[in-house]
Amino acid sequence: MLFNSISFLYYFLPALIIIYFITPKKYKNIILLIASLLFYLYGEPKYVFLMIAEIIIAYIGAILIDKYKNQSKNILITTLTIHIFLLIIFKYTDFIIQSINDISNANIKLLNIALPIGISFYTFQIISYLIDVYNGKVKVQKNIINLATYVSLFPQLIAGPIVRYQTVEKELDDRVHSFKNFAYGIRRFSIGLAKKVLIANALGELCTKAFALNETTVIFYWIFGISYMLQLYFDFSAYSDMAIGLGRIFGFNFPENFNYPYISRSITEFWRRWHISLSTWFKDYVYIPLGGNRDGKYKQIRNILIVWLLTGIWHGANWTFLIWGLLFGILLIIEKIFLNKFMEKLPSFIRRIYVLFIVMILFVIFNSDNMSVALINIKGLFGMNGEVFINDYTLHYLKSYLPILIIASFGATPFIKTLIDKLRKNKYLNNIINILEPILIVIILFVVTSYLIDNSYNPFLYFRF
16 A cells, blocks of 8 residues: 655654654664654554564574574575565565466466565665675674664655665664754755655656546657656655655765766666666675676676666566566666767767667656557657647647646756855855755745645655565
8 A cells, every 4th residue: 555655754753853852862763663663554554564574584684694604604595585585475476476377378366465665675675784794794783673773764664765784884873963964854855855746746647647638649648758757756866855854864874866867878877876776786786796797798798687687576566667677787788888889979968868768768668557558658659659749638738737847857957956056156145045045945845735735645656666
């Protein structure tokens, strides 16, 4: 079940912050753990026990890995197998059954197991912790409250970023609380909230309306493709902004997850800027252990394909995700072999158009229920479905949503940030910005509150992963 975490979090947060800051230091993790469990309980009452069970298994497994060095590899494999098995059971069982039915014409009944929200994210955090303990990169956490706080920490529990244990290892025991961190956290949280409620939701409405009518046109397919690409960025980066901001309020420094990916000049660069915590996780825990690029070109190609098949299927139990990941992997291989050398000779704007076009096409696949739907939507971009080029409905929705498309397009680039940074170099303008910034934050929160009152359903796209 997707729950309206924004409204819950928005109204639950002030009370939590007050309780947290009046609580003595040694009890702060307990407060965060209780808050995180309540947050998860609100959305997934029955699956909170699954998460608790996985925390206990990881806790015991890590202690055994640390204690029994001679058997640590077997203990690691056993513990990882349990966590991966649980992920497969809850996320992929029906996909596997349906695939068997399709291939063999069997009629095995689907189990219709509900997907526990956030299971992909907290499972990866647990896996990284266990592997890092095994490799000696982090010390085993013998305080189960601290480990449970790390795994269940509500700001990034549902949709990342994927925070590795080594990132917050010291902060679990001793973290800095300051007005500077608190102010930054509030500002970052407010910006993320505005991106989600004011931009991503509006783009989501446009994407929904694009196919609610039977008046699709070639231009409407393009509007949908561009809108969904922008919606996914603003929706997911908004959650990351909110998580990073909340983390800073409570003294944690979570890693950045996005760095303006739509200004990339290659697909390789795109994946250095998009969902950074996932890309680096697969690099460090799958690609490099497989051999990376150390054992020749053919094994490197194999390793890239394995990583991107896993990246695709990580996003969801559907063939479209697997194909989406595979296509990205193939493109990355092509770039590494020869395309990057050719592309480097082209003007930057052409390279950026290439990236945006490819990403849009692949996100159309990403968003589709099956490849038949994806192919219809892709063919529609080129007028191959027989639709007219444009009509009055398309013009109406284009005029209605053009302002938000323009705002989103500029917001997806560093233009505004760069402009503010340049203005701050002037001492007088910097003082004005420092005065106006808190006023603007208050206005944003007021506007967002109005929207939240009128709209009761604000799910994040990445909750389904």
